[in-house]
Amino acid sequence: MSDRNAKSPERKSRYTKDRGIPGAFEGETITRRRFMTGTAVAAGGIATAAFALPALGFALGPIFERTEPSRWQDIGPEExxxxxxxxxxxxxIVPEVGEAGRTTIYVRRYNPRIDGDANSDQPYVAISNRCMHLGCPVRYVSASQRFICPCHGGVYDFQGKVFGGPPVRPLDRFYTRVRNGRVEVGDRFSLNSKLERFSPRDPSNHLDGLWQYLYPSRPTI
Known part of the structure; x- marks a missing residue:
């Protein structure tokens, strides 16, 4: 049989309705369907990225944060x-707002017998007075060597570790150094139950185990 008599292949219709494609309507072409599908996929990808990328940056941002304090404050001579x-x-802690930005801290020398190796690079222990339950101010009671929160009964031991009540982690601390015989404090940092150092977290944010990844640091706290 010659090539002339060979039957040419049947050409497929350019319309989605003729091809029985689900959701087809009169006059819709395959090209239009593909274009609209591609547009929808692209729009979905952009929307997903709009939510995912900020969240990813929020979670990974603390990894790239600076670790050196940006500002030091003199709190008195070593003696x-x-x-x-x-x-x-x-x-x-917030110079821009004047008196409203002031806070109380509790300071002592680093004591290797009490503190061990935890944060041994800090010559002094400077503890924040903000409770790690809801942020109420705690006070140090010298007679019992405890930090007490009057709001909800939070109690911390001499190192600032949780001793009782609802707080979720130890009290925050501040970086310390000595310059010309005077003690200076820098930025605040947070601690987990092992007194391992983290960038600052909000009160009520856990820092043990996987919790540390669910509560990333925020630059505004």
């Missing part, structure tokens, strides 16, 4: 502090 009791000092 004002001992290694067996805390001394209250007032610092300004």
């Amino acid at each position: 004002d502090f001992s290694d067996n009791d805390y001394v209250p000092r007032v610092i300004n």
Whole structure:
């Protein structure tokens, strides 16, 4: 049989309705269907990225944060502090708002017998007075060597670890250093139950195990 008599293949219709494609309507072409499908997929990808990328950056951002304090505040000469009791000092954590940005911290010398190797690079222990339950101010009771929160009964031991009540982690601390015989405090950092150091977290944010990834640091706290 010659090639002339060979039957040419049947050409497929360019319309989706003729091909029985689900959801087809009169006059819709295959090209239009593919274009609309591609547009919908692209729009979905953009919407997903709009939600996913900020969340990913929020979670991974603390990894790339600076670790050195940006501002140091003088809180007095070294002879004002001992290694067996805390001394209250007032610092300004938000200079832009004046008196409203001031807070109380409790300071003592680093004591290897009490503190072990945890944060041994810090010559002083400077503890925040903000409770790690809901942020109420705690006070140090020298007679019992405990930090007490009057709001909901949170209690912390001499190192600032949770001793009782609803707080979820130890009290935050501040970086410390000594310059020309005077003690200075820098930025705040948070701790987990093992006193391992983390970038600052909000009160009520856990830092043990997988919780540390669910509560990333925020630059505004």
